[in-house]
Amino acid sequence: MLLTIDPNNGLPIYDQIVRQVKFAIASGALRPGELVPSVREAAKQAAVNPNTVARAYRELQAEGVLRRVRGTGLAVTEDAPAYCRKERVKLLEERLRQVLEEAAQSGLSEAELRQLVEKQLRLLSRSRGRRGSS
Amino acid sequence: MLLTIDPNNGLPIYDQIVRQVKFAIASGALRPGELVPSVREAAKQAAVNPNTVARAYRELQAEGVLRRVRGTGLAVTEDAPAYCRKERVKLLEERLRQVLEEAAQSGLSEAELRQLVEKQLRLLSRSRGRRGSS
Amino acid sequence: MLLTIDPNNGLPIYDQIVRQVKFAIASGALRPGELVPSVREAAKQAAVNPNTVARAYRELQAEGVLRRVRGTGLAVTEDAPAYCRKERVKLLEERLRQVLEEAAQSGLSEAELRQLVEKQLRLLSRSRGRRGSS
Amino acid sequence: MLLTIDPNNGLPIYDQIVRQVKFAIASGALRPGELVPSVREAAKQAAVNPNTVARAYRELQAEGVLRRVRGTGLAVTEDAPAYCRKERVKLLEERLRQVLEEAAQSGLSEAELRQLVEKQLRLLSRSRGRRGSS
DNA sequence: GTGGTCTAGACCACC
DNA sequence: GTGGTCTAGACCACG
Numbered sequence: 414m415l416l417t418i419d420p421n422n423g424l425p426i427y428d429q430i431v432r433q434v435k436f437a438i439a440s441g442a443l444r445p446g447e448l449v450p451s452v453r454e455a456a457k458q459a460a461v462n463p464n465t466v467a468r469a470y471r472e473l474q475a476e477g478v479l480r481r482v483r484g485t486g487l488a489v490t491e492d493a494p495a496y497c498r499k500e501r502v503k504l505l506e507e508r509l510r511q512v513l514e515e516a517a518q519s520g521l522s523e524a525e526l527r528q529l530v531e532k533q534l535r536l537l538s539r540s541r542g543r544r545g546s547s
Numbered sequence: 548m549l550l551t552i553d554p555n556n557g558l559p560i561y562d563q564i565v566r567q568v569k570f571a572i573a574s575g576a577l578r579p580g581e582l583v584p585s586v587r588e589a590a591k592q593a594a595v596n597p598n599t600v601a602r603a604y605r606e607l608q609a610e611g612v613l614r615r616v617r618g619t620g621l622a623v624t625e626d627a628p629a630y631c632r633k634e635r636v637k638l639l640e641e642r643l644r645q646v647l648e649e650a651a652q653s654g655l656s657e658a659e660l661r662q663l664v665e666k667q668l669r670l671l672s673r674s675r676g677r678r679g680s681s
Numbered sequence: 682m683l684l685t686i687d688p689n690n691g692l693p694i695y696d697q698i699v700r701q702v703k704f705a706i707a708s709g710a711l712r713p714g715e716l717v718p719s720v721r722e723a724a725k726q727a728a729v730n731p732n733t734v735a736r737a738y739r740e741l742q743a744e745g746v747l748r749r750v751r752g753t754g755l756a757v758t759e760d761a762p763a764y765c766r767k768e769r770v771k772l773l774e775e776r777l778r779q780v781l782e783e784a785a786q787s788g789l790s791e792a793e794l795r796q797l798v799e800k801q802l803r804l805l806s807r808s809r810g811r812r813g814s815s
Numbered sequence: 816m817l818l819t820i821d822p823n824n825g826l827p828i829y830d831q832i833v834r835q836v837k838f839a840i841a842s843g844a845l846r847p848g849e850l851v852p853s854v855r856e857a858a859k860q861a862a863v864n865p866n867t868v869a870r871a872y873r874e875l876q877a878e879g880v881l882r883r884v885r886g887t888g889l890a891v892t893e894d895a896p897a898y899c900r901k902e903r904v905k906l907l908e909e910r911l912r913q914v915l916e917e918a919a920q921s922g923l924s925e926a927e928l929r930q931l932v933e934k935q936l937r938l939l940s941r942s943r944g945r946r947g948s949s
Numbered sequence: 950g951t952g953g954t955c956t957a958g959a960c961c962a963c964c
Numbered sequence: 965g966t967g968g969t970c971t972a973g974a975c976c977a978c979g
């Protein structure tokens with residue numbers, strides 16, 4: 414469970430954390446009953462203020478994704494995986510829609526747009542490959 | 548030159564305006580010497596505060612895309628089209644990269660990711676079609 | 682809309698604020714469309730840190746009780762009164778139940794318990810009367 | 816001497832323990848010279864961390880309600896019953912006052928408030944009856 | 950050690 | 965002026 418924060422993402426940091434936790438649960442990297450990294454640890458790892466992590470975790474509790482185990486930490490709930498898989502699609506579709514809409518407004522033809530998307534997908538799979546083979 | 552603002556875009560409104568003006572110039576919809584809508588008019592059309600439009604126009608002047616024509620308004624500069632075409636690609640690639648990277652982090656396989664992108668592209672071209680035929 | 686905060690209430694301050702706003706809406710003292718006091722103003726009035734008020738207001742937005750009006754403030758939503766009236770009963774019953782349960786555990790007879798409750802209700806209506814007549 | 820802990824009470828657990836011990840002494844269920852359950856036993860029975868029980872017992876010793884009997888455990892002092900009876904009324908009145916005050920602030924009329932209180936008292940005496948008959 | 954709350958104060962986006 | 969985000973650091977309750 415490694416958090417990778419980009420402070421210039423546009424998305425608030427706490428939101429990036431919320432998403433990444435949900436994604437980790439959706440993909441099975443975090444399973445029900447497992448503990449998420451402690452507030453302080455996650456904050457250190459992500460080079461972020463503990464309050465910011467705490468806020469993200471608070472929201473995840475409010476959504477029923479995490480539950481508090483007193484004196485122990487925050488654990489993934491039983492319902493979380495199903496919920497997070499739904500959320501994942503929703504969150505990604507929303508963001509994709511926004512960006513593609515903007516691209517469409519830019520006056521590019523559909524062919525040019527597809528070309529742009531293809532280029533980025535290729536770049537992505539290449540960097541993925543690198544990460545995968547390392 | 549119609550502005551379409553989405554306040555929940557994540558992008559600040561003034562930035563959305565800056566981008567759309569650049570896009571309009573890049574695509575030839577706005578040509579050197581032409582005037583952009585007045586601050587008040589644009590603000591009314593986009594249902595946005597005039598200060599926000601003013602700020603966007605200020606930035607466009609600072610980048611050399613617009614210039615003041617005393618007593619007349621703001622006109623597109625001669626250098627703007629070349630500049631804006633470069634910007635357009637840069638801005639779109641940057642946004643696309645961010646979103647696709649996030650999608651990649653979400654644990655979706657490349658196939659699933661492509662499927663999502665295709666779905667959104669189809670949705671987009673459909674809504675474009677509608678707008679085109681209206 | 683005056684906030685009265687008791688830092689030794691046991692209830693977190695942000696929660697006291699959340700409750701009081703809901704109560705004010707439930708009782709009709711705050712109506713749909715009206716603005717709640719600004720974060721800074723409420724913080725000053727309640728002698729509390731603005732962040733604490735902001736957190737309370739954030740939760741009220743998340744519950745759909747308040748909505749943000751950009752650059753203007755936070756307004757009561759249309760749905761808020763119905764929702765808050767339901768909440769009011771729920772919140773009060775929960776608290777009453779806790780306290781009466783504790784009282785019951787204390788070994789008092791039911792008669793003694795009723796006497797205690799009556800005494801407090803009388804004290805309350807007296808202080809209410811004073812406030813009402815002032 | 817059975818402890819019934821509600822972790823969502825708002826009251827800290829150690830405080831709930833302190834109160835319940837005092838209540839047991841006030842009502843005569845625990846008499847001077849009698850031993851309270853050992854820290855470990857009480858912790859097991861109440862499903863609570865031993866440290867938390869230890870803290871409660873520490874406070875009860877500081878208040879002069881319990882005293883260490885070397886090698887034996889903690890015993891109720893001679894002065895405890897009188898002291899605890901006073902405390903009981905004080906503690907309950909304080910809590911009742913808080914809750915009723917909050918209820919009053921909620922904008923309910925006195926009649927509605929009384930109705931709420933009656934409802935909870937009835938619920939309480941019913942559950943008491945059940946417990947009594949078991 | 951864990952999370953939760955609160956304060957203080959900075960900076961940003963928007964009106 | 966409005967709310968939103970973030971940092972820094974203190975204190976509390978609990979294990």
